[in-house]
Amino acid sequence: MIEVRLQAEMFEGGVELARLQALGGGALASFTGVVRGDGDLRELFLEHHAVMTLAMMRGLADEAAARWKLIGVTLIHRYGALSPGDPIVFVATAAKHRAAALEACASLIDRLKTEAPFWKRETFHDGHVQWVEPRSGDDAAAARWLRDES
Amino acid sequence: MDVDILYFAWVRERIGLDREQVDPPIEVKDIAGLITWLATRSSGHAAALAEPARLRAAIDQRFATFDASITGAHEVALFPPVTGG
Numbered sequence: 647m648i649e650v651r652l653q654a655e656m657f658e659g660g661v662e663l664a665r666l667q668a669l670g671g672g673a674l675a676s677f678t679g680v681v682r683g684d685g686d687l688r689e690l691f692l693e694h695h696a697v698m699t700l701a702m703m704r705g706l707a708d709e710a711a712a713r714w715k716l717i718g719v720t721l722i723h724r725y726g727a728l729s730p731g732d733p734i735v736f737v738a739t740a741a742k743h744r745a746a747a748l749e750a751c752a753s754l755i756d757r758l759k760t761e762a763p764f765w766k767r768e769t770f771h772d773g774h775v776q777w778v779e780p781r782s783g784d785d786a787a788a789a790r791w792l793r794d795e796s
Numbered sequence: 797m798d799v800d801i802l803y804f805a806w807v808r809e810r811i812g813l814d815r816e817q818v819d820p821p822i823e824v825k826d827i828a829g830l831i832t833w834l835a836t837r838s839s840g841h842a843a844a845l846a847e848p849a850r851l852r853a854a855i856d857q858r859f860a861t862f863d864a865s866i867t868g869a870h871e872v873a874l875f876p877p878v879t880g881g
Contacts, residue, residue: 679881693804695873698857703881723881735881758881763854765805766879777806778879 647718647740648711650704652694654726657736662720666740671717673747676738677755683730689769692725692734699723699763706757714750716741721754723762760788799866801834803844804875807851810844820866827853828862830872845874852877 647669649662659678666674681690707719718740728734737754741747766778802815824833828848835845845851853860854873866872 693808695802695804695854695857695875698854698873701857755881760880761878762881763804763875763878764881765876767805777876780877780879784880 647720648704648707649718649720649722650700650707651722652696652700652703653722653724655724657722657724657733659733659736659738662722662736662738666718666720666738669718669740671740671742671747673741673744674738675741675744675747675751676736677751678733679735679755681728681730681732681734686770686772687730687768688771690728690730690732690734691767691769692728693765693767694723694725695763702762703758706754706761710739710750710754714739714741714746716746716750719750719754721758723758723764725764756784756787756790759784797868799869800871801830802871802873804873806876807844807874811838811840825867826863826865827855827860827872830866831862831874834874850876 659676663674663676703721707721711719716739720738722736724734737751739747739750767775768778769775798817798819800815800817803811803813808814820830820833824830831845831848835842851874855864855869856871
């Protein structure tokens with residue numbers, strides 16, 4: 647089962663995990679990204695390219711499913727205006743054994759962070775607005791998984 | 797031939813459009829040439845596209861380098877480096 651969704655609405659991690667659990671594997675792993683509440687952030691706005699972003703997420707999910715022989719994978723990403731404390735991204739994997747589930751989950755979130763076409767705009771309480779710049783640490787985390795492939 | 801141009805993030809904000817359809821002249825062959833040509837369309841375009849090094853592109857929903865040919869392209873997207881999921 648491969649489930650990939652881009653949505654403005656909230657997601658329910660528990661519901662998504664239950665669907666993966668029903669597939670009958672021995673291992674489930676998940677990651678939930680939450681909008682950080684530190685600083686003076688009032689709103690995080692996510693822009694995306696509807697067709698391209700969904701296709702890239704689908705490609706990452708397919709690739710991970712094949713590489714780690716997953717039984718199921720769920721990728722959900724939200725867009726639009728979010729507030730600190732809001733869940734923003736959900737990655738979950740189901741496999742026969744834990745190593746595959748954990749590694750696939752970590753790889754998926756690292757690559758999503760760097761490769762998926764999202765742009766983030768921060769609005770602070772003082773009215774200041776800025777577009778987030780890419781972080782080199784994210785690139786290094788994603789590159790680790792590409793290196794492991796060889 | 798008409799091409800849909802899509803703009804994202806601060807490129808979209810500076811230009812004031814999220815998309816437009818254009819018909820570039822025949823001598824515009826690649827992304828680099830397209831950016832140079834688009835920059836002449838308005839002061840907003842000029843401001844958004846002034847520093848090509850700060851831009852990235854996709855042709856028909858695939859990331860593309862600036863020397864990539866736009867011949868036959870249906871859609872070209874111009875945007876800042878992605879900041880990920």
